[in-house]
Amino acid sequence: MTSLEENNKASITDDSESHTPKRSQVPLQRYLEQDHPNTLEILSFSESKTASCYLDTTAVRVSDAIYGASGVSDVNFLSLEYLLNFKKSSIDLGPMYGASTYASFSARAALSLVDKKEKHLNNQCQVLALPPPQKIEKSFDSLIRERRSHSEMSGEPLTLGQLSTLLFYGDGVTGDKTFIDPVQDESWPSMSLGEPDPYYVRSAPSGGALYPIDLYLLVSNVDQLENGLYRYRPNSHSLINVRPLSDDDWDAHKKDAATWGDNIHAEKFNITIFYVYSLFKNSRKYGDLGLAFGFIEIGMIAQNIHLAAQALGLASNCIGGGSKVMRERFLNIDGQSQHCLHQMIIGQPG
């Protein structure tokens, strides 16, 4: 052992006779060399309040400055406002009454609309049936333990079967329920135009089975699929072709992707999944809770897709950066009733 190592070895004071707890003593030199810089960094991160008296009037309000000035400024995080109004007390009866108006027939009407809207859209657009998904046999334990986010991707093509499997496990239909039980339900109609529709339920849970999240896919380099923008239709396990990828689309996508992280290059991944929340699909029932449900449901779908990607040996990563407004323009959604709240990239590992 060198004299420096000897010097830096923490010594334990022997206080056994006085029955005081044992303490380890860090030599001053080791503290100054190794621990002091870290301590300073932790202290300055926790304590520095980068409060600016100009925060209220400046255009650039970085999160750190808003956080720092929270005691002296009127400028707050929008999320704080949302949280303060989110289920604010037990007398906030709005969500409860809102949900209760969905009892009986209106709930059935809302649920039947999910399928009817999909069928209507399918009739209007070019629909591509996906091949049956592959059955994932890998153990749940290993998938959970081994899942990691990866940005390093090779750009090698994906198969259509892999895409189908990702979408099925992510947000595909895994069962159905009927709206009414003819024996138990008093509202069973005595006359009907046909058998009651079932409603379809999916791999990821959804508040009230209203499924406010749509998956849009930017596909580049997937076998048997033209590069383009698609929309997943879970009930028919198919894709709607929104539009082929133009040169302008590809340029816009490349520029956006360049802001997502150092290792992230549009040429290297094959699928970008955009999670689009339709405000009125669930907020008519849940009020402002609807937005929280939208975020929660995105998380559930995204984790399903991560685990499916892991099982298929693919790399996947969530992407928090980029401009929401630009992306909504790219997707051709209005940014008012429909919002792109999240995205994810998937490719062959690099």
Ligand SMILES: Cc1cc2nc3c(=O)[nH]c(=O)nc-3n(C[C@H](O)[C@H](O)[C@H](O)COP(=O)(O)O)c2cc1C
């Ligand atoms: C909402 C969300 C946004 C994320 N955004 C990015 C991102 O923009 N770029 C990136 O490289 N990783 C991103 N990640 C991945 C995280 O860095 C990653 O999950 C974290 O380091 C933990 O690693 P693990 O996922 O491998 O367990 C994001 C993850 C989540 C959940």
